[in-house]
Amino acid sequence: MLGYVALAAVLSTTFAYLIIRPIVLNLWDPKGLRKFPNHRWFSAITDFQHCHTASQGFRSKALYEAHKERGEPILRIGPNSLSFCGTRAIKDIYGHSTKCIKDDNYTILSGSHRHLFDVVDKPDHARKRRVLSAAFAIKNLEKWEYKVAYTAERLFKALDERCTGPLKGALPDPEDLTVDFNHWVNLWTIEAINYIAVSSRMDLLDKGTDQVIAEKRDGTIYRANYRLSMNQMVLVQSVWVWDYALWPWAKWLTKIIPSKYGKQWKDGETFDDVLYHQIAERLRRYLKGEKLDDFFSCMMEDKTGEPNNLEWGEIVSEISALLNAGFDTTGIAMTHHLDLLLKHPQHLETLRKELDGVLEPHEVIAPYDKVKDLPFLRAVIDESLRVIPPTSAGLPRRTPKEGASILGEWIPGDTSVNMTIYAAHRDPEIFPVPEVFNPHRWMDPDDRRRMEPNFIPFSTGSRGCLGRNISYLEQIMLLASLVHRYEFALPSPSFVVPRFEAFNMVLGPLPIKIWRRTLK
Ligand code: HEM
16 A cells, blocks of 8 residues: 555656646746747657657757748757757857856766866866867877878778779679778777877777777776777767756666667767776876877876876876767768768869879878868868768757857856757858758868858867867878779769767768779
8 A cells, every 4th residue: 555655656746847847837937938939849848859859860950950941040949958040159159259158968978077078167178178289289290190190001901901893884793892981980090099199009900890908997807899889878878868857867767678778878888998998008008107109198298298297087087088089070070071972973083183183103191291281182071071060969058147148139047058060051141052062162262261160060169179180180191092092882872871960970881892093
């Protein structure tokens, strides 16, 4: 009997909290958010409506299309969350002078020590950014070109081994689709960022798998999968994170109820240990007195050699963030560059002519100095980052206590606000015919200057990407070298790479046939 009473009490409290409370709050409307149209029926009542949108796999596109179809620049996507669609909102929400801060999702997903990416407090962020900025200055990065070249050579060795004969006919023989480009380019970005950040020389490109050693904090060693564990973790988090108050419950329930989410949690749990092993190995080398040049050494000492005196927990957290942020983003970008070029052979042809004009036939890896200023190469990269940004989704920010003006509307304090990068890149006033992949739009310097403030694949303002320069260096060198050395064919011209937008765009296989060009 007592059991039934307890059950009834739990059920009625849950009902009151989940259903009655939000309905009353919506009717009472203390923040005046009811004037904004709802994205979906239940958006004003529950954030789980937005979890549902996220679970469909392309949140930013769904929001962009809803804004466009309904002609509404502001949509309510949750009881306390607004989505904006209008390029002026970029400056208001993300610009250098914004008073908005990172929203609570960064806090609830953070670990024991905040890192540059998830720290919310502005002075703490500025301190962390100062420590890392010296390491990320372009002058410093260019001296690590040899690390990019070394890992790229290893990728090319693997690709050479998988080359087939030249294409006969219009479509490749399915047996000749020997390379999943997305898989291989991700192995490369993992190796490249680990070499740059912690001087680790990995063997993924020899083995062709992402299997690595993971290490628990107590020293237990086991095997895990680098990319798989990261993808599984973000896939589940990016769906359920949107109700910040109920997140611990959503996390617990999705772990215990048998479903694909339970498996994603299980596979994703190893990612922390995967990163920890790389950093712990680097510490062991440091303690042995090895002098190495990498992000790790920049964390330990400043430019003058003075110790930074950071806690070990903070160092682990910062380096983990770099190893995390620095691999899949660049891998996604590279897969899209190749996919788009293969679907637009006229642009591939123009790029090839440009590259053949500066590279010698025997050059395998394009030296950065020779290719860094090639206008069409940069135009291809930027146009691909525009059409399908690797981080396409909205990056949620929180308005300051006193509120903020966004797109000319006064938004009350402590409201979650965002504008998706996907939408920012589709304003037809700035980017005419925005759906078309047209690198030529970047070739005129005046047009470039006009478009750049609205071109935000790396976000913008004080929270913009710190890894932008190193990523461009990697993309420029690798794309130039690939296009110079190889020919490629897709399974068919209409082949679509599977995509699921988590925080970044998680991509499935891009199977290609690959063969060597005849260079004279
Ligand atoms: C094509 C490649 C890349 C893209 C599209 C990209 C995109 C972004 C975006 C959109 C943000 C803002 C995130 C937010 O506000 O939540 C960001 C931040 C950041 N990115 Fe990247 N990123 C790329 C490569 C890299 C690389 C290679 C690294 C490191 C080696 C890196 C490190 C970071 C860090 C540390 C932040 C946080 C900056 C801060 O808050 O001060 N990124 N990136």
